[in-house]
Structure formats: C-alpha cells, structure tokens
Amino acid sequence: MEDKEKETSIFVERQRVTLGIKLVGTFATVYYGLYFLFMVYLGIFYNTVYDPAYLHDTVNEQNGSMMLISFITRTLLLGVILASLIMMFKKRRHGKFIFLVCTVILIAFQIHTTTPPAWSSYFIEALLALIMAPLKVVKKFNERIVEETQKINNFKKEK
Numbered sequence: 001m002e003d004k005e006k007e008t009s010i011f012v013e014r015q016r017v018t019l020g021i022k023l024v025g026t027f028a029t030v031y032y033g034l035y036f037l038f039m040v041y042l043g044i045f046y047n048t049v050y051d052p053a054y055l056h057d058t059v060n061e062q063n064g065s066m067m068l069i070s071f072i073t074r075t076l077l078l079g080v081i082l083a084s085l086i087m088m089f090k091k092r093r094h095g096k097f098i099f100l101v102c103t104v105i106l107i108a109f110q111i112h113t114t115t116p117p118a119w120s121s122y123f124i125e126a127l128l129a130l131i132m133a134p135l136k137v138v139k140k141f142n143e144r145i146v147e148e149t150q151k152i153n154n155f156k157k158e159k
Helices: 003-008 019-044 061-089 095-113 119-132 135-158
Strands: none
Touching: 019 061, 019 119, 061 095, 095 119
C-alpha cells in the first residue's frame, strides 16, 4: 500500500505499542494515580491536615491560603497528567504533548514549593517524561531503518 492509500483506507492497522512502553506507561499511571489519590485524600481532610493547632502556629492566614493554592494546583496538574496518560493509551492526538508539558510544570512547581527538595521523585518524574514523550520520534526512526533495510534487501535480490 502506498502512503496515500494508507491514509484513506478504512483498514489501516493501528499503531502498536511496544511492551517496554506499556510497562513504563503502566508504572507512570500507577505512580501518578496513587499521587493523585493521596492528594484527593488530603483534600477531603484538608482542615485537619493543615490545622494550625497541629502545626504549632507556624502557618498564618497568608501561608495557609498559599498552601491551599499550592494544593489545588498540584491536584489539578496530577489530574491532567492522568488524563493525558489515558489519552496516550487511547492513541489520542495530543496526549503526549499534554503529558510532557504538565510533567515539566509539575516538576518545576515541586522544586519551587517543596522544602527540602525531594530529588528522587523529581528524577523519577523526569525519567518518565523522557521515556514517554518522544515515542513518535523513535517510531519514525525505526520505520526509516526498516525502509532502508528493505531497499538494501530488494537491491541484493535484483542482482
């Protein structure tokens, strides 16, 4: 089939996802899913978790509102990351881009707001973003290698 036929045919095969990407995607979904569930749990019990009586009056009203904004922002980012992972596995168009952008924003936000920094979690999140994001580049590179190999094999058969 030529490229034009591939685009217009209704029998075009869906792109396959390799086992490694499935495993990394599953780990990313579990990691961000548990993180999101933990944030939702904290949201339900927000008043008792961030109560100044337990924090020995180290949180004044201004810091308390900043903590609430930080909490809401982090929860929303995690929800969008989970939605983008689902989009990626359903082969939606913008899933990888949304995942990469939101993961970078989440890492930058965590570096800015977390004291002391948790470098191990930043490393895991950056590694997940680097592995999951460039799938199309690797796929195109592999297709190009297969095409060139087929050309070489066809040339050898002609001789």
